[in-house]
Amino acid sequence: MQMGLDFNLVEELVAGVDEVGRGPLCGAVVTAAVILDPRRPILGLNDSKKLTEAKRDALFDEICEKALSFCIARAEVEEIDRLNILHATMLAMQRAVEGLHVTPKLALIDGNRCPKLSVPAAPVVKGDSQVPAIAAASILAKVTRDREMSAFELIYPGYGIGGHKGYPTPVHLEALARLGPTPIHRRSFAPVRAAWEAREGASTLLI
Template sequence: MARTAGVDEAGRGPLAGPVVAAAVILPDGEFAGLADSKTLSESARRRLAGEIRIRAVAWALAVVSPGDIDRLNILQATMLGMQQAVARLAPQPGLVLVDGNRCPALVLPARAIVGGDASEPAISAASILAKVARDQLMVTLDEVHPGYGFAQHKGYPTAAHRAALERLGPCIAHRQSFAPVRRAMAARTALTGDRTLR
């Protein structure tokens, strides 16, 4: 029987860090606790991510760097990540369900579902894996680039993050094509004449 994969991403809105896509084929039967990752606590997401990795028929992740986001734009970077995650599934699914209103270019049949991360268990599972993986990457980036608070806000444009951007200027983990980062870079260059990223 052809399997169905769910696909979702995490990290479209942040000013820093990668976008992470996940694809998951769930086993037949009930998988309790799955929901849109944004509605779950961090501890619940981490617990469920561990269960998904163990119980899934297949799962895969793809990470698209800030540099590729700047080169492609965030929408195309997200589509690329989804393509890569699906391509890494073994076995390959017969149908791909994608959260949102558009599908990446795939060789497999695919359907976009608005709100699918809340209504389709396989998409919920992908949402959880992508969110947990991205959060872990941002904690690592916090160690590499201290002072920005990446471990706390995960690169999203919080007041604390914006203040750190103004104080420190952007680092190489920031998405230079995003307007707040461009403004911070311009302000730093105007003050110091230095365009080097930390």
């Protein structure tokens, strides 16, 4: 069901901002900021997790075509390990908003925290199910990250990354223990750190 766009808000240049990838053990955290165009409505917007992959892919293209402005940004694994996942996510959200070629008058952030921005911002809990611009941002971020994870499946076979997208599923945890971490694994995350230390310990015993 199409959520009701608040045309007054859209006309006032409101950006929706969301992230994907806080929980996975590997890969970047990806964010997006979107300013929708009230003259070019997009049907079917919803929380990206509630949509099929095919629907997300179709909406991804439509959002990129019809939005007044959008920006997809990220914080890399090295930044996540250095800053922690919360601060890295806030940094990636800052990058997404700053990357918009149209300056919003307000940024609505999915969740209960806001990054430090040069424009006014407000958090919206479960915003990806309530605010069309946030739903659009969630779709851009998720499709982008999912495609990256599918590509990493080819580079790092054996971990099932293309299926679980880096989340700590039993398949992923077993592969991590058996094969060890890859360069895209977040060593600040406990399961990855444990796997790394186990392999380091085993290497020490062999010396």
